[in-house]
Amino acid sequence: MSRTPANGMGDSFHERNQGIATQASSTRALILHLDLLSAADKSGGAVRAPEARLEEACGLALAIDLDIVHSEVVRVSRATPATLMGSGQVERFADVIDAMEIEVAVIDTALSPVQQRNLERSLKCKVIDRTALILEIFGARARTHEGRLQVELAALTYQRSRLVRSWTHLERQRGGAGFMGGPGESQIELDRRIIDDKIVKLKRQLDEVKRTRELHRSARRKVPYPIVALVGYTNAGKSTLFNRMTRSAVFAKDLLFATLDPTMRRLSLPSGRQIILSDTVGFISDLPTQLVAAFRATLEEVLEADIILHVRDVAHPDSAAQRADVEAVLADLGIAPEESDTPIIEVLNKVDLLPEEDRAQVLNLAARDPDKVAVSALEGSGTDELLTLLDQRLNARRELLRVDVDLSDGATLAWLYRHGEVLEREDDEKHSHLLVGLDPADRARFERRQAGQPLS
Template sequence: MRAYVLHPDLKSDRSRRLPEHGLAEAVSLAAALPDMDVVGAEVVRLGKPTPGMLFGSGKVEELKARMAALDAGLVLVDGPVSPVQQRNLEKEWGVKLLDRTGLILEIFADRARTREGVLQVELAALSYQRTRLVRAWTHLERQRGGFGFVGGPGETQIESDRRAIDDQVLRIKRQLDKVGKTRELHRAARRKVPFPLVALVGYTNAGKSTLFNRMTGADVLAKDMLFATLDPTMRGVTLPGRDGAAGRKIIASDTVGFISDLPTQLVAAFRATLEEVLEADLILHVRDIAHPESAEQAADVMDILTSLGVKAATPQFEIWNKLDLVQGVMRDALVAQAAKSDRIFAISALTGEGLDGLLSAISTVFEEVTRDETLILGFADGRRRAWLHAEGVVQDEVQGDEGYALTVRWTERQEGRYRAL
């Protein structure tokens, strides 16, 4: 499909991004969809959005002529578009229109492979669709079914009645609850095995999957494309030990990439998947250091991590990836700056440069000293007692009249997790 991409630049928008970089990201998003041919793109300066059309009448006519000349059949607006604006613009231009949320949902629908991923995307799409149906009740004949926005009406027909949509949402949530319980069982099983969890997070296309493949020897899809990874993947990694010997084993988790203005429906739907990050003992924040807005992307990632409830106490490494794309003085400066910190690592996941130093640092994090301590727990503290046994730290236990006296051997990290219960 031939698509035209528009990035509205609002004077009132206090975004940390330059509009030209926002447009480039929107074009990359469009290119991430199969069979999508971006025939044109531009930044549209807006003093104030027009309620009915978003753009002024003169601009609407100008864009109409440009799209007709390019034979564009789809317009992608990199920002929010109300149902009324969508209806009016589609009628005026004679094309289909997707806003940023609809485009990201479409990409996710195309990429989801696991049952959980498909359900999460469908839930997010229904939540998005429901709000639009509520606000544009006269617009029902144009609704897109399920999450097939680009496919047009009838591809996956969704009932016009809100109650039917709510029924579908409820059904999917029940299915996701079952999947979530299974995932929690897997997490509980992992807790019994003394393998720390290392989660890779970062902006989409920062190189997380390439680094994950380097670390684990896995073959996860790694492409120069936004949202190449959607479903989480976990693999075991044996870290380097002293004198070249094999060190301890960890579990690495590759997660979905973040993006600025991530639709709230997706944040909510994928919360279960992202809970792996909340469980992590170490977070690797992977940055595309060659990107012109690397700092802005990093700030977006930190905002999302904070909104997810990631504890500030969780150790984090910042990985300055794609060093192979930086040349000359800038490269030397980045390497020198990273060398001054024990939490920043300049690497190239593609070539493997700097990876040995990163793995050694990860290994050091988990080379913790253990110590013995006696804990007194009442009979009502069954949850804490069960956690200690599940962690495998109980060396001895004596039952008394008022509870238990447990001798535990644990690390500072394990003690911190116990105190947080």
């Protein structure tokens, strides 16, 4: 990726990346997961099977339609600084690549620029690491203006890290005109300066988008509906559940990162209460640090949530490890499950894919734990129970308020019935005496009304 000449840095990331996604139908790929046996486990105690990690890497490759002709777990007892793998392993895969006419090798770990360069020289094909692959997917999938800006920022940040004199064109000296840099400016310095200028511009544009999103959130606070955010590992079924609950048609497919851009819909609970349901980007283990930072604005919707629904694929063999990954990202956002004031409900999804005995165990677990509910978003089972649970949790947040309303003030009475829960009512000749449960935001709105301000 750092081979791109300076005048090509205005192109989109996957165009700069030599068209991996754009020519996907004819791109033959080798997928390798390196099982670094000496590396410390980063899963927080939940051990991932190397075969499951390889399957996930293949899923990422399939997400941009790469033609996988060979995939393999590579056991590495000691990482080699130059290539990570041992020289014998590199030679073996060079033969595989030559025999199968493979065009790109995907290494399911983070490679240094030097390791990437050395592998490309030895394997004689393009090499991309896990970070570049995920960036490629995000670049192909982002649809909103904000999403595209965030992907481009992440890609440029990644590309800048590649500018470490790995390629010969970066070692050329350039006389240059004054506006392109002083005499003797090296190509690497020019490349870095161009990227830095673009990063500054993108951050400025994202700040504008962030301000716009805050205005939208402020508008929602004026007509406040509780916000319920769906989070979960990629392909856990969030968008399918979102569609089931809201009767929408958000893109949902058995594909990693099917959803990148946040989607929000209004939803009525069984009590008639209105909420806003938010679908968010899926999490994944070893998410590139560039994307964690770039997509923080998208995940800010989670910070605004009154309730978080953590959607889990309980039929996945790595379900426990995926749970740990999601909880780690939430903790980074300041929403640690044990410490946060925001209620987190675990939605145990895809129970329809479990064998009968395992399904019974999951259903029993959900029945015993008030913070869990078992569902099949695809078939619809359990979703009614989930909606009822949301009603119960939101009702528990309500504050009791005794109010006296003039019987002639029908608008206020109707509003209290619509937005609150009237627990007691006693009328006399002139007034209605009510005991009402109101959400904190609705109570504030009612008190503004009592002070003479319009009631929205």
